[in-house]
Amino acid sequence: MRVRQLQLTDFRSYAHAQIMLDEGPSILVGPNGHGKTNLVEALIYLANLRSHRVSTDAPLVRTGCEQAVIRAEILHDSRRLLAELAIVPGKSNRARLNKTPLARPREIIGALKAIAFAPEDLALIRGEPSVRRRYLDELLCARYPRFAGVKADYDRVLKQRNTLLRTAYLAKKTGGRGPGSAELATLDAWDAHLAEHGGELLAGRLALAADLAEPVAKAHSRIADGRSEVTLVYTSELGDDLTADSGVLTARLSVALAGARAKEVERGSTLVGPHRDDVELTLGDLPVKGYASHGETWSVALALRLGAFELLRSDGTAPILILDDVFAELDGTRRERLAEYAEAAPQTLITCAVAADVPTRLTGARFDVWEGEIRHVL
Structure with missing residues (x-):
């Protein structure tokens, strides 16, 4: 899999941008703030429907514009796909595949598989459990796109259930009677979902x-x-003896929800479910978080991304690899190891402020990015 062409309209700093890409490494060189990361961010968003830099869509749309558009021509074996995504803050995004409108934007997931590593990924180690859950969910959806719908359904039900619990909590706090039989019956239905x-x-x-x-x-x-x-x-409050059987897990979740009902009404929030789980990472006998050195933290974060790359490749579809401003942060040994992976990918996009930060073994196309202008250096 590789991207042949990327076009942007009103995305970040670009009113219009177009770049033709080939297989192997492509190195985008330019000072910080001149637009090189914006290019790879668009591909990351197309792959995951999420930016690796911001949590909302509004910053992705150029100031004064109503929407941003990402278009990518993707080659997958002998197939050619044209993936298009319109980002409309405050409204539903729109997606098309080979000019055909998709019912839901999430249906475009899988058209492009990309693994990206960036300085922000240190949060995989140092950040809250939600960061590690998101890492798993994005990889799960890349591997099996149907899980994008499963995750969306879970989030929708969780939101509705929390609203009901919050209403009960506020009623009780303000001296109301709290949830009666009708409200509890409604909560039972949400529990099942x-x-x-x-x-x-x-x-x-x-x-x-x-x-x-x-x-x-x-x-x-x-x-x-x-x-x-x-x-x-993977760690869950449901226990350590879990198996990947959805029917069994549904039954265990039902029991756990029933047991937590009183406490949830008291606190006004859902206290049981996958939204509270985590990924435990250990280095030797110690947790990585709180014990690993700065260099070790970089190594583990990098291993999480490269392990994901290898897993997708073992499934039969090697994703594109995106390395956003990371070579300057690594020592010589880690640079060379990362370069080995970059060489093995069908296509690697690398951004850097200084070309000398990239190992010389990574020869390929070079693009200079300066004040939003993209110039292919022959």
Whole structure:
């Protein structure tokens, strides 16, 4: 899989931009703030329906414009796909595949598979559990696009259930009678939906974590010269003995929700479910978070991304690899190890402020990006 052409309209700083890309490495060089990261951000958004830099869509649209448009011509074996996405803050985004409108934007997930590594990925280690859950969910959807619908259904039910619990909490706090039989009956219905979608999402995450553990460990061993072993384990409040069986997990979620009902009404929030889970990372015998050095943190974060790359490649579709301003942050050994992965990818996009930061072995197309202008350097 690779991107042949990328076109942007009113995306970030670009009124219009177009870049033709070839297989192998492509290096985008330019000072910070001149637009090089905006180009790869568009591809990351197209792959995940989410930016790696911001949590909302509004900053992606050029100031004064109503929408931004991303168009990418994607080559997958002998197939050619034209993926188009219109980003409309405050409204539903619109997506087309080969000129055909899609009913939901999430149906475009899978047209482009991309693994990106950026300085922001240190949050995979140092950040809150939500960052690691998002990492798993994005990889799960890239691997099996149907899970985008499962995740959307779970989030929708969770939001509705939290609204009902919050209403009950506020009524009780202000001296109201609290939830009566009708409200509790409604909560029972939401419990059933949450358990169903949550069981399916949890089963997908558990299976993914089991498949991902070995590629991540191997990637880290390669990056860090085998100095310490990294382990990855999915953790859930439902227990440690979970298997990736959605029916069994749905039943366990139902029991857990029933047991937490009184406490949830008291607190006004859903306290049970995949939205509270985490990924536990250990380096040797110690948790990575709070114990790893700065260099070790970089190595583990990089291993998470490269392990994901290897897992998708083992499934039969090697994704494109995006390395956004990371070579300058790495020491010589880690640069060379990362360069080895970049060479193995069918297409790698690299951004940097200084071309000398990129190992010389990564020869390919070079683009100079200056004040929003993109120039192909022959």
